[in-house]
Amino acid sequence: MLKITLPDGSVKEFDEGTSALDVAKSISHGLARNVLSATFNEQTVEITEPLPGDGALTLHTWDSPEGKKAFWHSSAHLMAQTLEQLYPGIKLTIGPAIENGFYYDIDLNGHNLGEGDFPKIEKKMLENARAKSAFEMREVSKQAALDFYQDNPYKTELIENLQDGEITFCDHAEFTDLCRGGHLPHTGLIKAVKIMSAAGAYWRGDENNPQLTRLYGISFPKASMLTEYLELLEQAKQRDHRKLGKELGLFTFSQKVGQGLPMWLPKGAELRERLEQFLKKAQKAAGYEPVITPHIGNKKLYETSGHYAKYGKDSFQPINTPEEGEEYLLKPMNCPHHCELYKSEPRSYRDLPIRFAEFGTVYRYEQSGELHGLTRVRGFTQDDAHLFCTPDQLKDEFKKVIDLVLYIFKTLDFQEYTAQVSLRDKEDHSKYIGSDENWEKAESAIKEAVAEKDLNYKVEYGEAAFYGPKLDFMVKDALGRQWQLGTIQVDYNLPERFELEYTGADNEKHRPVMIHRAPFGSMERFVAVLLEHCAGNFPTWLTPKQIAILPISEKYMQYAHKVSDLLKNYDLRAFIDNRAEKTGRKIRDAEVSKVPYMLIVGEKEQETNSVSVRLHGGEDKGSIPLEEFAKQVQQKIDQQIAAFN
């Protein structure tokens, strides 16, 4: 007999040879129909195979990530089977389940594959699915596996790295694949498939390796789920910052100016300025001092910082002067300039911490394939600051920066965020500069600060900047997509390289520690993320046009001006729609341009010195006395943007 412990803690007995699927059947028919995969003693098992002994069993359905994983993993097999049928001679490599679906990397061996081929692949996949072929695992010897894949160098490479005894194949129908396991019982559960895109991907992610074709797909147990998923994608497209940015007249690009160089239109510039003012105010309260430094710097500056050695060849190339031997770089970062500011006079421990803040525009030559709207550009403005402090002050300063970042997220309504502590690669230290000792000090300062701030965070090794570890903040937008925004980085290396010093209480010279930080990250990326987060409906304090005044007809224009003047006195941003259009039209246009408040003014309002208020989205607030309305909006704004302290 087998003793099986279920997640609710109950223990049930089963005959030897019982599978996870049998267990599901014993619980309910519904569960048996819906179970997709199983975890046994924390290991993924095939749900149709006998359980190996006593233990804890968890059954997974579509509602759990494990269930989806098995579903998509199995779908990858199905796609591979289909591709082999359609394109004989192709070489399969790897095909994992991913967050939304699955992919398979294939060496097409001369075949060509584009979007036009997707429907026929989808059709054939569904045909294969309907055969309800069972997925069956079997163990193979290393030699047998190598023999099977003698024409496939990719699979052989994978097998070479495995031990005899741990190599398994998975069969379904006539198709066989090297596989670790975790499948659906049979292909028939896959009811809807969609090939999403074809893309190039290097074998093992290394650009020196051959480029394979990566086919992305997604599949579902119900056709309606696919429709829903495609609708969700459509929604995401609607709030794409590139689309909204154009519609709202915030920014633009010009081929003539150059790739990846965003230009801010008046409304966008106004928005950005407002964000900057907001942060400047908070930074002032937090003891930062604004500084301004030039857009270019002598190449030697970046040789000192180490950036030139690391990024020089892949950057915008140096600017030459009429004088021989002088070379300047467009600044790719602000820190070397700020280090020189620090050095402009002798510093005492009494001066520290020093916090230099600058909205500094920097230029980086990103690879052309990497450019994307405002989130990935070649010229952008960082809300940068560099904090110089004593080693003793480090942790405290770090915590204060965390507070500032969280204040910004809260004000801008990013409720869900996660923090990522990025540390050095555990084994390979060659890509980093600086001593092991300094790295360890910096890493533990971050870990402690984060622990004391009680942040929800994860640790990633190998994600650190080359000069120091960092804490990155990721936010989720309204559609659940993750974006990296703010960053806080500890740096012992630049102070070393720039020979920064302060005189301590002991009258000796000491080296300060630096913190680089940018809560928004870059103004460009932040505006992009904010746009997508709020679907273009900015909070009232931030939006370029807060109030649309819509006179019913020309007769009320004078009153409309009176309303406008009064709102101006309250520091509210209103405009009059003075076109000879019907009210319905004016409302529609204000709705489309996402103005939060619409004031309809006609005879009634003029007589009672009031306004008829309609909110963006359609809510009718009825008539409100003019001054009262202004006060209400002002109050609302004050709530939205509470002060930092």
Add this chain to the structure above:
RNA sequence: GCCUGUGUAGCUCAGUUGGCCAGAGCAGCUGAUUUGUAAUCAGCUGGCCGGGGGUUCGAAUCCCUCCACAGGCUCCA
């Protein structure tokens, strides 16, 4: 940079077995309308069909090449 795809008016898009002067809606302009909670009517303007080269009697349509954009890979100070 590499792979795959896309590029027609300010915007969204029709138009490709190669064939009259390349179309629509919206926006813009002009005029009429003076309007009460998501589009008033009419007229007009606007395009080297991404750039260059080629095939052809003839190219938005076929071929080559460059550029930009999109998705992905690689990268991200």
